[in-house]
Amino acid sequence: MNQHRRWQLKGWAAALAAVATPTWAQTMAEQASALEKKDKKAVPLPKEGSRFSLPPAVELIDGKTLHTHDWAGKVIVLEYWATWCPFCARQMPHVEALYKKEHGRGLEVLALSIDKKPTDIPPYLKTKNYTFPVAWLSPALAKVLPKPAGLPVTIVIGRDGRVKMADSGELFAEDIAGIAKYL
Numbered sequence: 001m002n003q004h005r006r007w008q009l010k011g012w013a014a015a016l017a018a019v020a021t022p023t024w025a026q027t028m029a030e031q032a033s034a035l036e037k038k039d040k041k042a043v044p045l046p047k048e049g050s051r052f053s054l055p056p057a058v059e060l061i062d063g064k065t066l067h068t069h070d071w072a073g074k075v076i077v078l079e080y081w082a083t084w085c086p087f088c089a090r091q092m093p094h095v096e097a098l099y100k101k102e103h104g105r106g107l108e109v110l111a112l113s114i115d116k117k118p119t120d121i122p123p124y125l126k127t128k129n130y131t132f133p134v135a136w137l138s139p140a141l142a143k144v145l146p147k148p149a150g151l152p153v154t155i156v157i158g159r160d161g162r163v164k165m166a167d168s169g170e171l172f173a174e175d176i177a178g179i180a181k182y183l
Contacts, residue, residue, distance in 0.1 A: 042146070042147060042148055042149035042150075043146045043147070043148050043149075044148060044149070045148045045149075045153070045155070045166040045167070045168055046148075046155060046163045046166050047163065047166070048163050048164065048165065048166065049162055049163060050162065050163050051161055051162055051163075052155070052157045052161060052162065052163050053161070054068040054071070054076070054078075054110075054145070054157075055068065055141070055144045055145065056068060056069065058110065058133075058135050058141065059135060060133050060134060060135050061113070061118060061121050061122060061125070061134045061135060061136055062122075062134075064133075066110065066133055066135070071108050073106070073159050074106045074107065074108050074159060075106055075107050075108070075156065075157065075158055075159055075164075075179075075182050075183050076107075076108045076109070076110060076156070076157040077095065077098070077099075077107065077108070077109045077110070077154065077155075077156055077157075077179060078110050078112065078145070078154070078155040078156075078157065079092075079095055079109060079110070079111045079112065079152060079153070079154055079155075080112050080114060080137070080147045080148070080151060080152060080153035080154075081111055081112070081113060081114070081151065081152045082113060082114045082115050082151060083113065083115050083120050083121060083124040084115070085151050085152065087151065087152055087169065087170035088151060088152045088170075090170060091152050091154075091170050091171055091176065092111075092128065092130065092152075093128070094171070094172075094173045094176035094177070095109060095111070095132065095176055096128075096129075096130050096131065096132060097176075097177075098176050098177060098179060098180065099131065099132045100131065101180075102179075102180050102183060105180075105183050106159070106183055107179075107180070107183060108133075109132035109133065110132075110133050110134075110135065111130075111132055111133065111134045111135070112134075112135055112136075112137045112141070112145065112147070113134060113135070113136050113137060114137050114147060114151070115136065118136035118138070121134065121136060148166070148168060149168060150168030150169050151168075151169075152168075152169070152170060152171075153166075153167070153168050154166070154167050154171055154176075155167075156179055156182055158182055164182045165179070165182070
């Protein structure tokens with residue numbers, strides 16, 4: 001996560017502490033601090049043009065298993081996010097809109113939640129009505145798909161299995177809609 005985003009998240013936590021419940025504000029501050037520590041150990045974003053391999057199977061939050069061989073020859077948007085991330089909350093509706101519009105043309109989304117507890121994810125998804133596949137980034141999955149620094153992180157893998165785009169931080173609606181050019 002770039003320094004500006006860290007300052008924003010810390011600033012929001014401090015500002016909200018004045019108007020929000022102490023527990024919620026403290027949780028935001030703790031999560032921002034934990035993310036900052038985690039980012040120091042994070043892997044770099046993959047380079048555009050590099051090969052990117054997904055694991056053979058990913059267990060989704062709804063209990064289904066995603067077999068990535070079914071996505072061969074498709075464009076994949078890999079999205080690292082969290083239920084508590086304000087930047088993710090603004091970006092994910094655009095990802096959902098892109099998924100609904102372009103899924104029939106060969107676009108797939110795999111959203112990887114970095115929440116501490118997988119039980120926090122389903123209620124959030126239900127309130128937002130997201131329909132794209134979501135997995136919890138468990139420690140085992142993180143070994144195969146380590147999270148780059150920042151949040152949200154968007155990686156677009158082309159039909160050829162190569163990285164077309166990799167970005168850390170919030171993307172705007174037009175940026176997300178622009179992913180369709182890789183179809």
